[in-house]
Amino acid sequence: MKRTYFSTFVLALSLLFLYVPIVLVIVYGFIPNGVSMSFFGAKGEFLGFSTKWYSMIFSNARAVKDLMQSFWLSLTIGGLATVISCVIGTTAALALHRWKSRLQTVHHALVYTPLIMPDILIGISLLMLFVACGVDCGFWTILIAHVTFCVSYVAMTVLARLQDFDDRIIEAAYDLGASPLYAFFKVELPILMPGIIAGGLLAFTLSIDDVVITSFVNGAGTNTFPTYVSSMVKHSRNLPAVFALSTLMLLGTGLLVTLSKLIGGVDFKKGK
Amino acid sequence: MSDTALKPFRSKWHERFVTAPSFLWLLLFFAIPAVIVLSFTFHGHTANGGVGEWSLSTWRELVDPDYPVIVWRTIRVSLEVTFWSILLALPSAYAIAKLPKKWRAIVAGSIMLPFWTSFVVRVFAWKQMLHPNGWLQSCYMGFLYAKTWLVCWFTGSPGMPDISTVTILDSELAVVLVSVYSFLPFAIMPIYTAAEKFDFSLIEAARDLGASSFYAFRKIFIPGIKTGISSAILMVFIPAIGSYVIPQMLGGTNCVLIGNKIFMRAIQNRNIPHAAALATLMAISVLVPMLIAWWAQKKGKKQ
Numbered sequence: 068m069k070r071t072y073f074s075t076f077v078l079a080l081s082l083l084f085l086y087v088p089i090v091l092v093i094v095y096g097f098i099p100n101g102v103s104m105s106f107f108g109a110k111g112e113f114l115g116f117s118t119k120w121y122s123m124i125f126s127n128a129r130a131v132k133d134l135m136q137s138f139w140l141s142l143t144i145g146g147l148a149t150v151i152s153c154v155i156g157t158t159a160a161l162a163l164h165r166w167k168s169r170l171q172t173v174h175h176a177l178v179y180t181p182l183i184m185p186d187i188l189i190g191i192s193l194l195m196l197f198v199a200c201g202v203d204c205g206f207w208t209i210l211i212a213h214v215t216f217c218v219s220y221v222a223m224t225v226l227a228r229l230q231d232f233d234d235r236i237i238e239a240a241y242d243l244g245a246s247p248l249y250a251f252f253k254v255e256l257p258i259l260m261p262g263i264i265a266g267g268l269l270a271f272t273l274s275i276d277d278v279v280i281t282s283f284v285n286g287a288g289t290n291t292f293p294t295y296v297s298s299m300v301k302h303s304r305n306l307p308a309v310f311a312l313s314t315l316m317l318l319g320t321g322l323l324v325t326l327s328k329l330i331g332g333v334d335f336k337k338g339k
Numbered sequence: 340m341s342d343t344a345l346k347p348f349r350s351k352w353h354e355r356f357v358t359a360p361s362f363l364w365l366l367l368f369f370a371i372p373a374v375i376v377l378s379f380t381f382h383g384h385t386a387n388g389g390v391g392e393w394s395l396s397t398w399r400e401l402v403d404p405d406y407p408v409i410v411w412r413t414i415r416v417s418l419e420v421t422f423w424s425i426l427l428a429l430p431s432a433y434a435i436a437k438l439p440k441k442w443r444a445i446v447a448g449s450i451m452l453p454f455w456t457s458f459v460v461r462v463f464a465w466k467q468m469l470h471p472n473g474w475l476q477s478c479y480m481g482f483l484y485a486k487t488w489l490v491c492w493f494t495g496s497p498g499m500p501d502i503s504t505v506t507i508l509d510s511e512l513a514v515v516l517v518s519v520y521s522f523l524p525f526a527i528m529p530i531y532t533a534a535e536k537f538d539f540s541l542i543e544a545a546r547d548l549g550a551s552s553f554y555a556f557r558k559i560f561i562p563g564i565k566t567g568i569s570s571a572i573l574m575v576f577i578p579a580i581g582s583y584v585i586p587q588m589l590g591g592t593n594c595v596l597i598g599n600k601i602f603m604r605a606i607q608n609r610n611i612p613h614a615a616a617l618a619t620l621m622a623i624s625v626l627v628p629m630l631i632a633w634w635a636q637k638k639g640k641k642q
């Protein structure tokens with residue numbers, strides 16, 4: 068345990084580096100003046116902390132209507148993309164685990180490659196698909212794009228869980244007279260559930276956080292929370308509302324993570 | 340293991356049925372679009388934003404003197420970001436792995452905590468921090484004045500160049516700084532995972548044999564966690580190459596990267612073939628290091 072002073076110092080520095088912006092996100096949510104983005108008035112006097120952005124969010128005020136709309140759209144798309152990608156990703160993991168054929172080699176390449184491609188390439192290629200097919204971009208194209216990049220993450224998470232799976236349990240179920248479907252839903256799926264939930268949480272965070280891919284396929288006027296925020300003009304007067312909403316999201320995520328830790332030791336990691 | 344019991348459910352049709360959803364989805368929305376991108380690069384574009392006839396004009400346009408500059412800048416910024424991330428991540432991961440077991444999980448988890456807030460919002464917070472009236476700008480100006488003064492003093496040049504208009508915001512420095520910030524957890528995690536499995540008694544043995552702590556770190560620890568480091572490099576370098584949001588929000592016009600050009604061409608100028616050609620260039624610059632890493636790994640296994 069000795070002579071780790073230097074590395075511990077660097078670790079402390081890294082943590083500070085990672086935490087300062089988060090602390091500022093929380094602090095900026097209490098800024099009294101949205102135009103100057105400052106706690107101080109023109110004469111340098113302290114204006115105090117303001118909770119008006121929070122009341123604005125909760126009263127659904129007109130000024131934050133678009134922001135809240137984009138936030139709910141993000142939640143909707145995140146929820147739908149999570150459910151769809153959990154189903155597709157789980158079947159993908161099952162197929163990759165169970166069979167070792169040439170089809171699975173191609174299948175594995177298809178599932179794995181999106182993980183190592185920069186987001187922007189997935190975004191632009193989907194845009195080009197929609198252009199080539201003459202599809203108008205909007206809600207559905209965003210959903211398709213989100214499912215596409217989430218499937219691989221869910222598949223890999225469930226696959227990791229399957230690696231520790233004892234195939235003899237299924238055999239035992241068959242020997243005891245279970246039908247394949249019964250064995251799958253009553254035996255295999257419950258065992259895989261923590262992996263699927265972890266994959267789903269990952270998919271949800273990725274979907275709700277994505278700005279690059281969405282900004283290619285959202286079309287005019289449809290904005291998720293991240294694309295709305297990134298398109299906000301430099302001196303939007305309601306910027307603190309964004310920070311206030313983010314603080315609430317931070318609390319919500321913290322609550323979810325604590326709950327999932329308490330319930331079943333689900334590992335909540337974002338690995339991208 | 341009795342394969343006979345599972346045989347009926349391991350048939351070809353069963354396999355196809357289970358593989359179909361993900362296979363078809365990714366074929367339709369990942370593989371085919373990639374082919375479309377490639378084919379679009381061999382088309383011209385029409386005035387109304389469509390895709391024109393077959394031609395090589397798009398590739399010829401890429402010879403534009405702007406592009407080598409942008410491609411080189413993208414690679415340089417990505418390399419810088421990777422370098423600084425790994426430099427911070429190595430000692431950090433080492434320090435976490437050396438912590439008592441109880442603390443390890445907590446600190447490793449806290450590395451991922453920034454992801455509890457939206458990425459765009461964190462970049463926005465940085466934008467506020469780097470504001471020309473902010474304290475980071477003042478610190479930077481102080482540093483810059485000292486540096487310019489020293490450079491002038493050493494070179495003996497009479498007048499100091501005017502640096503009063505230099506800002507961190509809208510510069511390459513801001514892009515590198517915030518990129519390192521965003522990718523640091525992805526650099527720390529794989530190195531930490533490798534370091535956790537590392538046998539630290541090897542370092543003690545080296546120290547007993549007279550190695551300095553830095554020498555032991557360099558000659559024993561780093562080779563021991565090689566796979567962690569190489570995956571950390573890829574985890575940072577690839578998203579850095581594809582970076583778009585950070586240069587868009589913090590780089591202004593001084594740090595336009597390939598990602599920004601792709602977006603500009605695809606969405607603002609509606610020159611789809613041009614965007615496709617740039618995307619192809621980016622895919623190549625990602626795949627080449629991947630193949631090199633893969634090849635090196637294969638060669639390392641043979642030896």
